[in-house]
Amino acid sequence: MSVQLSDELVSLLHDRETIKLLATTDESGTPHVVAKDSIHIAEDGTIHYLEHLESSRTNHNLVRAIWFDRRVSIVIIGTHQSFQIKGRPLEVHITGPLFQKHYAEVRHRLGDVDLSGVWVIEPLEVINENPEIRRQEEEKRRPFFRHLDRLAKPLKGI
Amino acid sequence: MSLALAGTLHAALSLNEIVAKYPDIPRLIIIKTDVQRRGIHYTERALSIVDPAIHQIRSPYLFGSRDGAIKPLPESLLLRDGTTIFVDPTPLEQNPYQVDLVEGRLALVDNGEVVEFVRLWEKPLYYDQKTSSGIPMSHIASARPQRLNIFQSSYCHFWAEQKGCRFCDIVNHNKQQKHELGVPVRLKPEDVSETIREALKEPGRFTNICLTAGSVLKGKDLFDHEVDYYIETLLAIGENFATKKFPSELISSAFNEKQLIRLYEQTGIMSYTSDLEVLNEEKFNWICPGKADTLGYNEWKKRLIRAVDIFGKGNVGTGLVGGVELAKPYGFGSEDEALEATFEEAESLAVNGVTTFFIVWVPRPGSDFRGQQNPSLEYFVRLASGLHQIRAKYRLSIDFNDYRRCGNHPDTDLSRLL
Ligand code: SF4
Numbered sequence: 002m003s004v005q006l007s008d009e010l011v012s013l014l015h016d017r018e019t020i021k022l023l024a025t026t027d028e029s030g031t032p033h034v035v036a037k038d039s040i041h042i043a044e045d046g047t048i049h050y051l052e053h054l055e056s057s058r059t060n061h062n063l064v065r066a067i068w069f070d071r072r073v074s075i076v077i078i079g080t081h082q083s084f085q086i087k088g089r090p091l092e093v094h095i096t097g098p099l100f101q102k103h104y105a106e107v108r109h110r111l112g113d114v115d116l117s118g119v120w121v122i123e124p125l126e127v128i129n130e131n132p133e134i135r136r137q138e139e140e141k142r143r144p145f146f147r148h149l150d151r152l153a154k155p156l157k158g159i
Numbered sequence: 160m161s162l163a164l165a166g167t168l169h170a171a172l173s174l175n176e177i178v179a180k181y182p183d184i185p186r187l188i189i190i191k192t193d194v195q196r197r198g199i200h201y202t203e204r205a206l207s208i209v210d211p212a213i214h215q216i217r218s219p220y221l222f223g224s225r226d227g228a229i230k231p232l233p234e235s236l237l238l239r240d241g242t243t244i245f246v247d248p249t250p251l252e253q254n255p256y257q258v259d260l261v262e263g264r265l266a267l268v269d270n271g272e273v274v275e276f277v278r279l280w281e282k283p284l285y286y287d288q289k290t291s292s293g294i295p296m297s298h299i300a301s302a303r304p305q306r307l308n309i310f311q312s313s314y315c316h317f318w319a320e321q322k323g324c325r326f327c328d329i330v331n332h333n334k335q336q337k338h339e340l341g342v343p344v345r346l347k348p349e350d351v352s353e354t355i356r357e358a359l360k361e362p363g364r365f366t367n368i369c370l371t372a373g374s375v376l377k378g379k380d381l382f383d384h385e386v387d388y389y390i391e392t393l394l395a396i397g398e399n400f401a402t403k404k405f406p407s408e409l410i411s412s413a414f415n416e417k418q419l420i421r422l423y424e425q426t427g428i429m430s431y432t433s434d435l436e437v438l439n440e441e442k443f444n445w446i447c448p449g450k451a452d453t454l455g456y457n458e459w460k461k462r463l464i465r466a467v468d469i470f471g472k473g474n475v476g477t478g479l480v481g482g483v484e485l486a487k488p489y490g491f492g493s494e495d496e497a498l499e500a501t502f503e504e505a506e507s508l509a510v511n512g513v514t515t516f517f518i519v520w521v522p523r524p525g526s527d528f529r530g531q532q533n534p535s536l537e538y539f540v541r542l543a544s545g546l547h548q549i550r551a552k553y554r555l556s557i558d559f560n561d562y563r564r565c566g567n568h569p570d571t572d573l574s575r576l577l
Contacts, residue, residue: 068185104363
């Protein structure tokens with residue numbers, strides 16, 4: 002089931018300084034993670050990723066994902082926040098107006114490069130990866146998961 | 160009940176059963192294969208959103224459709240993984256898939272159930288232009304989502320001798336096309352050059368050019384005139400490129416070494432295909448009598464293998480009309496027997512660097528095999544999987560004829576990940 006991205010996450014996705022990583026898996030389940038500048042949010046709330054290379058591992062893994070209903074993961078890292086979005090590829094545009102619009106744009110921006118496809122990824126789950134938030138969440142939900150010394154009374158005189 | 164419908168009803172396993180039985184084959188490719196096998200029918204609701212200003216309407220093609228009519232219907236469909244479904248409108252009594260409007264989107268529907276959503280092909284900008292000689296450019300080059308097809312001549316000399324391939328309707332269809340649409344039977348190189356120039360003005364629209372025609376037997380050596388004509392057209396196309404070579408495929412008769420060297424050295428062509436149509440000598444002799452009488456099965460094969468030295472491994476292929484090997488009355492008696500024979504021969508070609516791919520046989524009303532039934536979905540899925548596995552085993556690339564640069568072969572769709 003699709004989830005809506007928060008305003009905070011949307012503005013992080015729009016920020017040029019944000020680091021965006023895309024993780025896919027190959028045939029044997031081995032992860033493949035790469036930084037991808039071209040990940041952006043579309044008007045309908047889906048995430049679009051521009052794949053430049055037809056034969057890249059990421060492209061092959063995305064094809065596998067759309068064929069065999071596998072998930073992908075996108076990590077978004079800003080200065081003070083980070084999020085992980087789990088999603089599934091819904092569609093790839095290899096032709097048509099959306100493809101041609103991005104084809105012209107990337108060539109305008111980057112020079113003589115090619116474009117293989119515009120992948121449309123449906124966000125299924127968002128995890129706030131801010132370490133402090135994750136720690137607080139775990140301590141609330143899983144109170145057994147902590148070392149006792151962290152709870153010990155401070156010893157007098159030490 | 161028509162023969163075709165009777166055959167469909169006897170199909171062993173349903174689409175969903177095949178999807179469950181072959182988990183390693185993508186469901187989307189199985190759907191494409193079945194849609195090509197059974198054809199489609201557009202509902203009135205679906206046609207209400209077709210806009211000829213945006214969508215590509217059926218343009219001239221070398222072969223006819225399975226309803227035998229030339230109607231202004233959408234050209235074809237795309238699946239969400241970028242797979243092309245190249246499919247004909249089909250009479251309702253043959254039990255095709257329906258293309259219907261569901262929640263504002265086009266969908267493939269079978270027995271009232273949505274199977275998958277689809278998109279229509281978009282019309283390229285050059286389709287609205289005419290050449291200086293006044294011919295609509297859509298009559299010179301027909302577009303696929305990412306490929307340009309040039310059918311330089313729509314006559315095949317095997318037909319003159321009543322020896323056309325039995326599944327083929329080229330001459331009957333092109334008479335109809337000339338009569339109803341005024342499509343020229345033979346293209347002039349200057350019209351082709353001008354059309355390509357116009358098509359290239361649209362950034363990101365095309366990745367490949369495919370040139371093909373019927374066989375021409377005349378010349379000092381057999382097929383010399385066919386070669387001359389291809390060279391002339393390829394040089395005209397090449398005028399538009401800054402590089403000598405450009406991504407392209409020639410589908411032609413089986414040329415001798417001298418002819419192939421001329422083609423490769425003088426033009427920008429990058430890959431070569433010559434169709435054996437069926438991978439068994441006895442069936443070939445029956446189904447392709449013209450090819451059998453002029454060169455014969457073994458010489459056709461030898462010429463393909465020799466072409467690898469000129470075009471390179473992975474750039475030479477042969478096409479099959481998958482399923483004709485089971486045509487009545489002299490085809491194989493069982494699907495297992497047909498697959499075994501086909502894979503054995505495909506492997507003997509692959510060892511020598513030639514790759515094999517197939518199109519789904521559609522018995523066309525203008526062909527000798529009219530009224531026959533094509534094989535089961537399971538047959539085509541096994542054929543696609545087997546040919547793909549042979550390609551993978553021998554590390555043969557299919558870049559010149561893959562899901563994007565062609566889109567008409569379920570087996571090369573599978574090879575997208577090679
Ligand atoms: S060679 Fe056979 S399939 Fe090709 S155009 Fe001639 S008759 Fe048709």
